[in-house]
């Protein structure tokens with residue numbers, strides 16, 4: 020099979036990869052933010068639950084979590100039939116989102132801790148209320164401080180999407196593997212590497228731009 | 236009636252009694268320099284007046300409104316109302332680093348619906364002009380020198396049109412050659428009869444710009460009076476020892 024036949028196939032695989040990346044990134048960021056808020060409230064029980072959640076998500080393999088969501092959940096007693104996700108993409112995305120939200124929660128928590136306490140004091144003596152302080156003073160600085168770590172996580176994610184192959188989705192990696200099997204020619208792997216590299220590089224550029232734009 | 240009345244303030248951090256019995260009357264137009272050795276509770280006292288520290292006992296009365304009475308605080312909403320006419324300037328400026336100078340100045344008055352945006356823009360420029368920094372309107376705080384940052388911080392506090400301004404060591408984080416520009420702004424404010432409480436280690440400035448000196452030591456007011464009374468002829472050994480050390 021000649022090159023001009025695999026490239027379009029691989030590009031199609033790339034679309035799935037990019038779709039997964041965007042879905043996960045866009046949804047896990049706000050979920051991570053919500054987890055950060057829950058983790059930093061004064062309620063001990065809520066802190067405990069979120070802490071445990073983060074521990075599990077970061078302490079077990081993502082691949083295991085993907086299998087659990089896709090193959091495992093349907094067997095859950097009683098509620099299993101409500102938790103069945105038949106669509107591979109959706110199931111994979113759910114696992115990724117739950118996992119990445121935990122990482123983003125930790126990143127944001129770190130960002131929150133680095134906001135100087137003088138900022139809260141200045142806001143208070145200027146008469147800002149808690150909401151105004153949170154949304155106008157604290158969050159923008161937290162995001163800015165978190166940006167390099169979020170950028171790093173985004174690049175890890177674009178490569179991690181390859182794990183979705185394990186539940187049979189035809190992403191870039193899966194397409195590549197099929198081509199190699201059929202043609203017994205390993206150069207498709209090199210092309211795939213190039214695709215991943217380009218995507219990572221584009222992400223790097225985007226985040227560099229954001230860091231510059233929001234520098235202070 | 237005085238502008239601010241403080242009676243028998245007490246405050247501990249755990250076992251450590253920082254404020255033991257502090258009383259003070261502040262009249263309109265007073266410029267009170269607060270002096271004292273490190274750890275004597277100057278910052279704690281100042282911060283208590285604007286609700287950044289919670290005292291354990293005593294009264295704080297600002298323009299006839301109780302912030303706290305006998306150590307019992309008013310509800311948050313009322314405290315906010317009482318403190319509307321108070322401003323504070325910090326040692327480390329605490330400007331909002333993610334906003335330009337204009338936004339730093341306008342944020343609080345906008346949030347508090349003090350005036351409409353066009354009016355506030357004009358006020359921001361006027362206030363910056365007052366501290367000599369109108370050309371920095373669209374600069375980010377990170378690009379200013381320490382002295383400029385502190386003048387912006389003063390302008391930001393002025394935007395709320397305070398009746399009383401508190402300063403906690405406004406020049407201590409500055410290189411010596413930059414303290415003058417900040418002290419001059421404070422002197423200008425005193426000419427306009429702004430009421431100010433200033434914690435400072437600049438004895439010369441205190442002598443020149445303040446009409447009253449409050450000397451704190453060990454959680455008490457050791458002396459209160461005119462600069463001459465407190466600095467030149469207190470006859471108090473501890474004050475003299477302190478002055479000898481800082482001069």
Ligand SMILES: Nc1ncnc2c1ncn2[C@@H]1O[C@H](COP(=O)(O)OP(=O)(O)OP(=O)(O)O)[C@@H](O)[C@H]1O
Pocket residue numbers: 248251253271272273274275276277278279280
């Ligand atoms: N949040 C806090 N928790 C515990 N102890 C505190 C706290 N804030 C201040 N202290 C202690 O209270 C005492 C008085 O502190 P304060 O900052 O009011 O002194 P100060 O007169 O402003 O000193 P300096 O001239 O060094 O600024 C010090 O012993 C300090 O360590």
Ligand SMILES: [Mg+2]
Pocket residue numbers: 277278279
């Ligand atoms: Mg102090």
